[in-house]
Amino acid sequence: MGAITIVVLTALSGLSIWKPVQFQELTTVFGGYDAARYVHFFCMAAIVLFLAVHLTLTALVPKVLPPMITGRASSRR
Amino acid sequence: MSPIRKPDRRGFLKGGLSLGALSLLTGCDLTDNEPAQRLLWNMSFWNDRVQGWLFNPNRLAPTYPESAVDRVFRYNGFYPEEQAPQLDPATYRLELSGAIGDKRPWTVDNLYQLPHTSQITRHVCVEGWSRIGKWSGCPLRIFLEHVEADLTKKYVGFICADGYYTSIDMPTALHPQTIMAFTFADQILPRKFGYPMKIRIPTKLGFKNPKFVVALSVTNDYPGGFWEDYGYNWFSGS
Numbered sequence: 001m002g003a004i005t006i007v008v009l010t011a012l013s014g015l016s017i018w019k020p021v022q023f024q025e026l027t028t029v030f031g032g033y034d035a036a037r038y039v040h041f042f043c044m045a046a047i048v049l050f051l052a053v054h055l056t057l058t059a060l061v062p063k064v065l066p067p068m069i070t071g072r073a074s075s076r077r
Numbered sequence: 078m079s080p081i082r083k084p085d086r087r088g089f090l091k092g093g094l095s096l097g098a099l100s101l102l103t104g105c106d107l108t109d110n111e112p113a114q115r116l117l118w119n120m121s122f123w124n125d126r127v128q129g130w131l132f133n134p135n136r137l138a139p140t141y142p143e144s145a146v147d148r149v150f151r152y153n154g155f156y157p158e159e160q161a162p163q164l165d166p167a168t169y170r171l172e173l174s175g176a177i178g179d180k181r182p183w184t185v186d187n188l189y190q191l192p193h194t195s196q197i198t199r200h201v202c203v204e205g206w207s208r209i210g211k212w213s214g215c216p217l218r219i220f221l222e223h224v225e226a227d228l229t230k231k232y233v234g235f236i237c238a239d240g241y242y243t244s245i246d247m248p249t250a251l252h253p254q255t256i257m258a259f260t261f262a263d264q265i266l267p268r269k270f271g272y273p274m275k276i277r278i279p280t281k282l283g284f285k286n287p288k289f290v291v292a293l294s295v296t297n298d299y300p301g302g303f304w305e306d307y308g309y310n311w312f313s314g315s
Binding site: 019037 | 133139199207
């Protein structure tokens with residue numbers, strides 16, 4: 001849930017700094033142009049952190065990767 | 078005065094692409110690959126079209142009170158401030174070309190007699206900084222109408238005294254906040270900010286706001302731009 005919220009916030013803050021004139025209402029929602037930049041930066045950093053942690057966990061326990069892709073639990077324990 | 082190649086977003090994107098390709102096709106450099114170049118350019122042209130479609134000619138950029146103006150405004154250019162051209166008002170002429178009825182060149186005095194409007198708006202740089210400043214000058218639309226420019230053409234191109242050049246779409250050129258700026262912070266435009274005239278466009282990124290403008294053209298032939306020809310996105314609207 002948290003990760004989805006972060007992705008949505010990243011996209012919306014990105015739009016508001018890409019088009020601060022055409023989407024100025026959206027920029028205002030984030031508290032202005034400068035604030036929207038901070039939101040975008042920290043949300044992007046959170047996504048990178050999320051990826052790093054999850055990739056590290058998968059690297060530590062590689063046997064969980066095939067079931068994640070196939071959706072089947074391995075038959076042998 | 079050779080332009081220094083700064084790291085830019087497209088370079089970063091290409092770098093990222095070739096990094097990804099490296100894991101698949103070891104030893105193959107995607108950045109020199111013609112189809113990859115074409116793909117990136119076509120994506121940028123598609124981006125221009127989307128931005129042109131999003132651009133509302135009646136939508137004004139936010140304006141700010143005098144108290145919001147940044148006291149120290151940032152100098153920016155592809156060379157140091159000391160190398161900024163020093164134009165002589167006695168010899169300066171703004172040359173006009175292309176689809177313009179009255180192509181007589183303009184002197185500084187002629188330009189400064191045009192009707193003025195002022196704005197306090199945010200200048201957003203592609204490098205990731207922004208500043209609020211106050212500019213005043215003549216709306217470009219009034220000037221273009223005055224010189225009988227063909228307003229149905231696609232582009233307005235600008236050439237600067239320092240070798241810089243850029244171009245904009247006609248809807249942006251006709252936007253009420255697009256001005257030929259003659260003053261900055263209530264003073265005659267200082268040398269470092271483009272004396273005697275810069276084009277101030279609050280609906281575009283900073284690099285689309287040329288300084289020291291010495292020639293203006295109205296055309297249907299894509300004029301490109303200094304950074305745009307390196308791969309910066311052409312429309313770059315806000």
